[in-house]
Amino acid sequence: MTAAEKKPIDFYFDFSSPYGYFGSCRVDEVGQRHDREVMWRPYLMGAAMKLTGSKPLVEREMIRDYAYHDIARAARRHGIAFNQSPPPFPLPSVAPCRAFYWLCDRDPLQARDFARRTYAALFVHGRNTSEVDVVVELASDAGADGDETRAALGDQAVKDRLRQATELAVERGVFGAPFFIVDGEPFWGNDRLDEVDEWLASGGW
Amino acid sequence: MTAAEKKPIDFYFDFSSPYGYFGSCRVDEVGQRHDREVMWRPYLMGAAMKLTGSKPLVEREMIRDYAYHDIARAARRHGIAFNQSPPPFPLPSVAPCRAFYWLCDRDPLQARDFARRTYAALFVHGRNTSEVDVVVELASDAGADGDETRAALGDQAVKDRLRQATELAVERGVFGAPFFIVDGEPFWGNDRLDEVDEWLASGGW
Numbered sequence: 001m002t003a004a005e006k007k008p009i010d011f012y013f014d015f016s017s018p019y020g021y022f023g024s025c026r027v028d029e030v031g032q033r034h035d036r037e038v039m040w041r042p043y044l045m046g047a048a049m050k051l052t053g054s055k056p057l058v059e060r061e062m063i064r065d066y067a068y069h070d071i072a073r074a075a076r077r078h079g080i081a082f083n084q085s086p087p088p089f090p091l092p093s094v095a096p097c098r099a100f101y102w103l104c105d106r107d108p109l110q111a112r113d114f115a116r117r118t119y120a121a122l123f124v125h126g127r128n129t130s131e132v133d134v135v136v137e138l139a140s141d142a143g144a145d146g147d148e149t150r151a152a153l154g155d156q157a158v159k160d161r162l163r164q165a166t167e168l169a170v171e172r173g174v175f176g177a178p179f180f181i182v183d184g185e186p187f188w189g190n191d192r193l194d195e196v197d198e199w200l201a202s203g204g205w
Numbered sequence: 206m207t208a209a210e211k212k213p214i215d216f217y218f219d220f221s222s223p224y225g226y227f228g229s230c231r232v233d234e235v236g237q238r239h240d241r242e243v244m245w246r247p248y249l250m251g252a253a254m255k256l257t258g259s260k261p262l263v264e265r266e267m268i269r270d271y272a273y274h275d276i277a278r279a280a281r282r283h284g285i286a287f288n289q290s291p292p293p294f295p296l297p298s299v300a301p302c303r304a305f306y307w308l309c310d311r312d313p314l315q316a317r318d319f320a321r322r323t324y325a326a327l328f329v330h331g332r333n334t335s336e337v338d339v340v341v342e343l344a345s346d347a348g349a350d351g352d353e354t355r356a357a358l359g360d361q362a363v364k365d366r367l368r369q370a371t372e373l374a375v376e377r378g379v380f381g382a383p384f385f386i387v388d389g390e391p392f393w394g395n396d397r398l399d400e401v402d403e404w405l406a407s408g409g410w
Contacts, residue, residue: 052268053260062380063257066391073390076410077400175267185278186271191396195282205281 008037009196012169012179014045015093015100015129018071018082019190021119023178025080026193034200036182040104040112042097043166046090048175056090074190081124088122092130094162095153099135101161102152103144114142213242214401217374217384219250220298220305220334223276223287224395226324228383230285231398239405241387245309245317247302248371251295253380261295279395286329293327297335299367300358304340306366307357308349319347 011027013020024040031038049056057067068086075082096118104111117138121127127134132153139149152158169179173186180187180196185204187196199205216232218225229245236243254261262272273291280287301323309316322343326332332339337358344354357363374384378391385392385401390409392401404410 048267052265054265054268055258060257060259062253062375062378063259065378066380066393069391070393073410170267173267173270175271186274188271188275189396191394191400194399195396205278 006034006036007183008039010039010041010172010181012041012043012174012177012181014177015042015096015115015118015122016089016091017045017177018084018087018089018123019074020177021082021123022074022078022080022190023180023193024116024119026078026190027178027180030193030197030200033197036200040100040108040115041165041169042093042100042115043169043174044093044097044162045175045177047166048170051170052175054175058089081120084123084126088126088128091122091128094130095132095135096129096138097162097165098153098158099139099149101165102149102155102158103139103142105161110142110144114139114144117141211239211241212388213244215244215246215377215386217246217248217379217382217386219382220247220301220320220323220327221294221296222250222382223289223292223294223328224279225382226287226328227279227283227285227395228385228398229320229324231283231395232383232385235398235402235405238402241405245305245313245320246370246374247298247305247320248374248379249298249302249367250380250382252371253375256375257380259380263294286325289328289331293331293333296327296333299335300337300340301334301343302367302370303358303363304344304354306370307354307360307363308344308347310366315347315349319344319349322346 009027009031011023013023027038057064071087072085100111100115103114118129121134121138122129129135132150136146136150140146172181176188178190182196182200185199214232214236216228218228232243262269276292277290305316305320308319323334326339326343327334334340337355341351341355345351377386381393383395387401387405390404
């Protein structure tokens with residue numbers, strides 16, 4: 001298939017998910033290897049969890065302990081900087097999500113830079129990325145105007161943009177983070193990114 | 206380390222789990238590759254799910270649809286016979302679990318043969334492996350005496366054996382299927398067996 005026929009990898013994530021962070025550090029390399037664009041699509045995972053009846057990790061005895069262990073182990077495995085163990089999770093991710101889509105509609109690369117900075121701020125530097133002031137600072141670091149970002153976070157059109165993005169994700173069957181869809185195939189989990197890679201290399205099975 | 210110092214891979218599974226079935230088809234090869242014994246340890250996953258607050262897949266909208274798709278895809282990926290899509294899940298697994306431990310205390314290899322036959326009966330041939338008659342037939346196929354197996358399924362000592370095995374699994378933090386523990390490291394999921402393999406090859410990270 002020609003480059004124009006190659007569909008993108010849709011990369012869904014929540015800004016408070018450690019596994020989403022790991023996925024964000026790895027997905028672009030997979031896209032490049034197979035000449036696929038990667039569409040970064042943050043959403044509010046809590047909205048999907050209401051539908052699936054899932055509870056946050058911290059409320060799930062045994063699974064929580066396993067996940068904390070596995071998260072730190074996954075960071076070591078992939079050589080990803082990670083200094084928050086146990087992770088500050090869950091954390092409201094409305095503010096960074098709104099900032100992302102506001103930036104993305106102007107400059108997708110800037111939005112992606114902002115997303116990377118936001119994940120690093122939370123999981124490497126321990127910043128509280130649910131706070132507006134922190135989000136404005138991170139957007140500024142990515143090259144956006146601070147005052148405009150602050151105004152955008154309270155703008156109804158931006159709020160609607162995020163709500164719509166979350167609804168579309170849920171309609172597509174997305175419920176976790178990271179969650180990848182490529183050529184119609186859904187893959188849930190950072191640990192499935194290798195499978196995405198194999199799928200694209202082999203043409204599927 | 207010498208062979209005597211090498212700890213076994215503990216392989217926990219539930220007889221009604223399709224992913225547990227896939228794990229059962231693959232785990233012995235990983236053990237052989239690293240000169241590790243594999244201890245097959247069926248348990249009642251429902252007991253752990255009460256603690257973790259997890260609901261069965263079929264009750265979890267979105268996750269159910271994804272899982273059905275992923276289960277069929279995983280079978281194709283690993284070249285494992287699988288003819289029940291969507292899988293007959295969940296199914297009570299008390300009877301095959303009791304039969305397993307009763308057999309295991311006499312002949313671990315026969316118990317393992319019985320376990321393989323039971324998984325194939327459910328996921329390849331569509332038999333109802335929650336039924337005593339089916340379990341007795343499968344134990345007979347594995348070489349056990351049918352009447353003795355039938356009597357064992359109602360024996361209080363055998364019931365206690367399974368309850369104890371399930372309690373021990375939960376105490377070790379096991380809550381899913383398949384679930385592997387080796388050298389103190391827990392790995393949850395058929396999709397993590399490759400990671401077990403890497404862990405044993407590299408000595409961990």
